[in-house]
Amino acid sequence: MNVTIKDIARHAGVSTATVSNVLTQKKYVSSDLEQRVFQAINELGYRPNVYARNLKTNRSHIIGVHVPDITNPFFSEGVKALQSVAAGESYQIVLYDSDNNLESEVKNIAGMISTQVDGIIAVAPRMQVDELLAMVEVPLVIVDRPPLPTQRNVAYVYADNYRGAASVADFLVGKGYRRFYCLAGPTELVCNAEARLTGFTETLRLHGIPDTACHVSYGDFTFDSGYELMKAILETYDPAGSPAAAFVSSDIMAWGAMEALKEKKFKIPRDMGVVGYDNIYFSSFLYPKLTTVENPIREMAVNAANLMLDALERRRNLLGLSVALRSALIVRKSC
Amino acid sequence: MNVTIKDIARHAGVSTATVSNVLTQKKYVSSDLEQRVFQAINELGYRPNVYARNLKTNRSHIIGVHVPDITNPFFSEGVKALQSVAAGESYQIVLYDSDNNLESEVKNIAGMISTQVDGIIAVAPRMQVDELLAMVEVPLVIVDRPPLPTQRNVAYVYADNYRGAASVADFLVGKGYRRFYCLAGPTELVCNAEARLTGFTETLRLHGIPDTACHVSYGDFTFDSGYELMKAILETYDPAGSPAAAFVSSDIMAWGAMEALKEKKFKIPRDMGVVGYDNIYFSSFLYPKLTTVENPIREMAVNAANLMLDALERRRNLLGLSVALRSALIVRKSC
DNA sequence: CCCTTTGTTGTATTGGTTTTCATGGGCTCT
DNA sequence: AGAGCCCATGAAAACCAATACAACAAAGGG
Numbered sequence: 121m122n123v124t125i126k127d128i129a130r131h132a133g134v135s136t137a138t139v140s141n142v143l144t145q146k147k148y149v150s151s152d153l154e155q156r157v158f159q160a161i162n163e164l165g166y167r168p169n170v171y172a173r174n175l176k177t178n179r180s181h182i183i184g185v186h187v188p189d190i191t192n193p194f195f196s197e198g199v200k201a202l203q204s205v206a207a208g209e210s211y212q213i214v215l216y217d218s219d220n221n222l223e224s225e226v227k228n229i230a231g232m233i234s235t236q237v238d239g240i241i242a243v244a245p246r247m248q249v250d251e252l253l254a255m256v257e258v259p260l261v262i263v264d265r266p267p268l269p270t271q272r273n274v275a276y277v278y279a280d281n282y283r284g285a286a287s288v289a290d291f292l293v294g295k296g297y298r299r300f301y302c303l304a305g306p307t308e309l310v311c312n313a314e315a316r317l318t319g320f321t322e323t324l325r326l327h328g329i330p331d332t333a334c335h336v337s338y339g340d341f342t343f344d345s346g347y348e349l350m351k352a353i354l355e356t357y358d359p360a361g362s363p364a365a366a367f368v369s370s371d372i373m374a375w376g377a378m379e380a381l382k383e384k385k386f387k388i389p390r391d392m393g394v395v396g397y398d399n400i401y402f403s404s405f406l407y408p409k410l411t412t413v414e415n416p417i418r419e420m421a422v423n424a425a426n427l428m429l430d431a432l433e434r435r436r437n438l439l440g441l442s443v444a445l446r447s448a449l450i451v452r453k454s455c
Numbered sequence: 456m457n458v459t460i461k462d463i464a465r466h467a468g469v470s471t472a473t474v475s476n477v478l479t480q481k482k483y484v485s486s487d488l489e490q491r492v493f494q495a496i497n498e499l500g501y502r503p504n505v506y507a508r509n510l511k512t513n514r515s516h517i518i519g520v521h522v523p524d525i526t527n528p529f530f531s532e533g534v535k536a537l538q539s540v541a542a543g544e545s546y547q548i549v550l551y552d553s554d555n556n557l558e559s560e561v562k563n564i565a566g567m568i569s570t571q572v573d574g575i576i577a578v579a580p581r582m583q584v585d586e587l588l589a590m591v592e593v594p595l596v597i598v599d600r601p602p603l604p605t606q607r608n609v610a611y612v613y614a615d616n617y618r619g620a621a622s623v624a625d626f627l628v629g630k631g632y633r634r635f636y637c638l639a640g641p642t643e644l645v646c647n648a649e650a651r652l653t654g655f656t657e658t659l660r661l662h663g664i665p666d667t668a669c670h671v672s673y674g675d676f677t678f679d680s681g682y683e684l685m686k687a688i689l690e691t692y693d694p695a696g697s698p699a700a701a702f703v704s705s706d707i708m709a710w711g712a713m714e715a716l717k718e719k720k721f722k723i724p725r726d727m728g729v730v731g732y733d734n735i736y737f738s739s740f741l742y743p744k745l746t747t748v749e750n751p752i753r754e755m756a757v758n759a760a761n762l763m764l765d766a767l768e769r770r771r772n773l774l775g776l777s778v779a780l781r782s783a784l785i786v787r788k789s790c
Numbered sequence: 791c792c793c794t795t796t797g798t799t800g801t802a803t804t805g806g807t808t809t810t811c812a813t814g815g816g817c818t819c820t
Numbered sequence: 821a822g823a824g825c826c827c828a829t830g831a832a833a834a835c836c837a838a839t840a841c842a843a844c845a846a847a848g849g850g
Contacts (some may be wrong), residue, residue, distance in 0.1 A: 124804095124805055125805065125806060135830060136831090137808080137830070138807080140808085143806095146808095170570055170571050171510040171515065172806035173505070173806055175507050175805075175806075176807045176836050177807070178506070182570075190525070191532050191535055195847090199525055199552075203525075203551070207566070217539070217540070217549040218533075219539070225847095234503075235517075236505050323837085343736075343740070349808080379627070401678075407712075460837095469798080471799090472798070473797090486800085504836085505838090507804090509838090510841075511837085511838055511839040782812055
């Protein structure tokens with residue numbers, strides 16, 4: 121049998137309410153009694169039972185975090201930042217990895233709800249926002265996805281993917297590239313994938329590049345899909361045409377595409393330029409160093425965690441809040 | 456006010472005990488009543504309160520997971536496997552990242568305990584096992600660390616790092632290398648770092664390599680530390696000597712070391728061979744492809760999760776259990 | 791007809807937090 | 821100076837929402 125608050129109360133000669141007041145620091149307790157309570161706690165080795173506390177306060181101090189794929193450095197960097205900010209206010213993170221899969225994402229969100237997390241931080245969710253909102257009643261922060269008008273306790277933290285992609289198009293056209301391969305993400309599921317694609321293609325059009333000069337193919341942000349997509353492109357690729365560049369929707373995917381290029385003995389950027397997206401830590405150590413767009417995941421994560429803590433600890437309503445961060449082109453050696 | 460088991464009971468015309476029996480499936484309930492209970496649950500939109508359940512059953516269905524650094528692909532692959540196995544038996548993972556830091560590791564373990572997780576999976580902990588055991592009363596699985604005799608509810612899942620490192624030494628000597636740089640991990644904190652170092656150096660000695668031909672330096676498994684260590688080595692390196700190879704204690708660290716070599720225009724493996732450890736997913740896509748030792752993190756994670764679930768769901772005692780997995784050399788292009 | 795089995799219920803229990811209530815001391819007002 | 825009032829403090833009890841256990845009724849078998 122464990123030592124409970126009653127044992128402490130008896131041992132210290134006070135009531136259980138007093139012990140509780142000492143622990144929660146919410147009401148004034150005379151220093152004499154406080155002393156005796158602390159002494160009893162030490163002598164008996166008391167640990168508060170969080171299950172009981174949770175039941176009464178209807179809080180768990182647990183934040184549910186969804187990511188599409190924790191092995192993608194982009195997300196693991198985000199989770200790390202999230203965890204560290206949350207720990208600062210003694211909140212715990214329960215992690216859900218959906219493996220880039222809409223179905224398990226739905227399951228995971230349902231799982232979070234049935235474990236009664238205090239709030240949910242969804243990083244790059246694939247679900248529709250209204251579906252999400254239909255399930256979620258706790259505070260929700262959506263990371264890496266642009267805001268939608270809503271009536272609910274939701275905040276958004278995001279960077280402008282359309283403009284990020286547009287700046288890539290500007291840059292590549294300026295560099296003299298005239299043939300383009302856009303290795304997109306799953307645009308029907310992920311609106312960032314959509315934004316990166318349209319930002320790129322529409323800007324090309326503004327520069328007078330004909331649509332026929334931009335070939336689009338669709339993957340799912342993973343290394344493997346970048347590899348496969350580029351492999352398919354190279355089967356019909358004509359090396360004699362005008363200068364070509366690939367805009368790939370994530371750094372990891374770009375890495376895969378670069379492997380496919382190297383396998384066919386293509387030199388980057390001489391035979392084909394490559395631009396990624398995200399600027400993960402490792403992208404400056406690829407060979408060649410990857411030109412990419414900064415997608416500030418750490419800042420996003422820190423903002424998301426702070427918004428969530430505001431909602432939970434300071435009862436701030438998240439409705440209508442959104443934090444927009446900058447996406448800047450980072451030019452390196454791959455084009 | 457939320458709908459509780461009492462509301463269901465009243466609405467279905469049964470007792471709360473019957474509703475509980477339907478939910479927990481532990482006692483037989485006639486299909487008639489079961490039907491009515493389910494109907495009431497649907498009509499009222501009832502969700503069981505896990506806080507109350509946890510209090511009564513003294514269980515949370517939450518497993519605490521510690522990793523030194525989630526941004527290291529080695530660990531994120533492990534966490535992914537862990538999460539997926541745990542989800543299969545509807546357990547949740549709360550994640551703690553210690554940022555390669557002993558102090559925050561201690562804090563994190565304390566945090567897990569005060570949140571009353573059902574069990575703890577510690578991946579590559581830096582803490583002494585007896586310290587760990589002094590704090591932890593729940594089932595504990597230690598991953599990526601060799602077993603120690605104990606009296607307690609602890610299991611180990613590990614691979615033989617000594618022999619893995621020994622096979623590297625055999626291989627390098629066989630290849631004709633005669634000068635060695637060992638970029639070790641924090642050997643005083645992490646026994647795998649120690650095992651990899653001694654496995655390597657002792658095997659070199661068996662081959663008659665003089666100690667003076669093996670230069671050891673110490674880092675902390677990160678990319679940056681690999682980079683810095685190699686940079687320091689190259690400041691006094693004599694290119695004219697006999698063939699040299701570096702054995703680096705983790706793939707990420709090896710990557711850092713390779714960057715330092717490239718920066719100084721060293722060709723790998725011509726000017727210096729490099730061998731890593733872990734065989735993370737990306738190591739076969741580095742340039743050149745990294746020769747390394749397979750450290751089967753996914754298998755370790757799956758085993759660890761299953762052991763934990765055995766302990767929690769099937770009341771199996773973990774005492775004395777240990778799962779040893781193989782570490783095999785994987786030869787690629789970097790030496 | 792009794793005993794066991796099966797199905798159902800009432801109620802204690804879990805360990806905290808919160809509310810309510812009692813007490814006593816000090817202060818103000820007349 | 822005495823009555824009344826308020827506030828600080830702490831004890832007692834209610835409460836949170838489930839599970840578990842013992843008790844009991846009905847049915848079935850020997």
